[in-house]
Amino acid sequence: MPTIHITASRSYDVEIAHGCLSTLGQRAAQLVKGRAAALVSDNAVAAHYGDQARASLEAAGFLVMTYVFPHGEQSKSGDNYLRLLNFLAENRLTRTDLLVALGGGVTGDLGGFAAATYLRGIRYIQIPTTLLAMVDSSVGGKTAIDLPAGKNLCGAFYQPSLVLCDPDLLATLPEPVFRDGCAEVIKYGVLGSRELFDRLRETPARQQLEYVIATCVDMKRDVVEDDEFDTGRRQLLNLGHTLGHAVEAGSHFQLSHGQSVAVGMAMIARAAAKFGFCTEETRDEIVSLLTKYGLPTETDQSPEELYQTALGDKKRKGGSLTLVVPQEIGKCLLHRISVEDLPKWIEAGM
Ligand code: GLY
Numbered sequence: 001m002p003t004i005h006i007t008a009s010r011s012y013d014v015e016i017a018h019g020c021l022s023t024l025g026q027r028a029a030q031l032v033k034g035r036a037a038a039l040v041s042d043n044a045v046a047a048h049y050g051d052q053a054r055a056s057l058e059a060a061g062f063l064v065m066t067y068v069f070p071h072g073e074q075s076k077s078g079d080n081y082l083r084l085l086n087f088l089a090e091n092r093l094t095r096t097d098l099l100v101a102l103g104g105g106v107t108g109d110l111g112g113f114a115a116a117t118y119l120r121g122i123r124y125i126q127i128p129t130t131l132l133a134m135v136d137s138s139v140g141g142k143t144a145i146d147l148p149a150g151k152n153l154c155g156a157f158y159q160p161s162l163v164l165c166d167p168d169l170l171a172t173l174p175e176p177v178f179r180d181g182c183a184e185v186i187k188y189g190v191l192g193s194r195e196l197f198d199r200l201r202e203t204p205a206r207q208q209l210e211y212v213i214a215t216c217v218d219m220k221r222d223v224v225e226d227d228e229f230d231t232g233r234r235q236l237l238n239l240g241h242t243l244g245h246a247v248e249a250g251s252h253f254q255l256s257h258g259q260s261v262a263v264g265m266a267m268i269a270r271a272a273a274k275f276g277f278c279t280e281e282t283r284d285e286i287v288s289l290l291t292k293y294g295l296p297t298e299t300d301q302s303p304e305e306l307y308q309t310a311l312g313d314k315k316r317k318g319g320s321l322t323l324v325v326p327q328e329i330g331k332c333l334l335h336r337i338s339v340e341d342l343p344k345w346i347e348a349g350m
Pocket of ligand 1: 142
């Protein structure tokens with residue numbers, strides 16, 4: 001069973017194995033001296049896996065306090081974050097104690113940011129329960145909450161002490177949420193692995209979960225070790241995200257993140273083919289794999305609407321922004337454009 005070791009400002013293992021949730025307590029006891037653990041989860045995940053996580057921690061001698069919040073992006077708010085910090089303080093968690101984030105991207109971001117800031121930082125374990133969180137957001141230490149002005153505008157780079165990816169936890173994941181994760185998996189294929197891309201074409205991701213998760217995490221390891229603080233190569237992980245974020249915000253979040261990234265990837269592939277960065281065959285391969293996984297590849301928003309929304313992207317730097325452009329399957333480049341050129345890319349991507 002693969003264990004991938006990440007060497008960053010904090011070094012840690014990402015363990016990918018069926019049933020590894022049951023090792024939580026034993027692994028946690030090796031990581032911290034304290035014996036108090038805050039188990040942070042949303043109500044949907046807590047109902048499925050909360051008892052199992054708690055039992056494993058208690059069996060290893062931890063006193064467990066559970067913080068459960070309502071499922072959904074709205075829980076990544078400043079209010080919920082402060083409630084969580086107060087919960088940790090009222091339960092007198094100390095610097096030698098532990099936080100466990102059990103859930104998808106919202107839980108990982110919220111729990112990670114609370115761990116980064118409570119007492120100026122306590123250790124935390126990520127237990128992702130969505131495919132998207134397993135292959136991407138639980139690894140690499142990006143933690144954040146949303147502000148009224150936009151998503152993820154307040155956060156920190158703060159690496160976990162351990163990530164436990166248990167593919168068994170995906171059994172209860174609703175199909176549309178699983179498909180969202182497939183968009184990120186396809187992203188990794190386009191970014192860096194022809195083999196992953198071809199295997200996704202041949203065999204459904206669900207039938208090869210350990211391979212899929214381990215391949216994506218290994219690629220993410222490579223990028224994070226090289227550029228932990230997202231000043232260069234890590235920006236490649238934004239493939240499909242610049243236009244995808246515009247599509248997501250423009251749909252007033254009716255489209256999910258994964259669906260929006262799929263549209264963003266298809267748009268950038270169409271534009272890349274039009275401007276000669278990749279062949280039409282590469283474009284068609286990307287669009288048809290997204291379609292095969294039930295993901296959308298087009299938007300009915302107008303180019304002008306998308307442009308206006310994209311201007312608000314937090315990754316814009318003054319008058320320019322960096323697009324991730326596919327060259328071939330397994331190879332992309334960072335391409336800096338001026339904001340004035342963005343409409344041209346959007347038009348070409350429609
Ligand atoms: N999810 C993109 C990153 O971790 O950089």
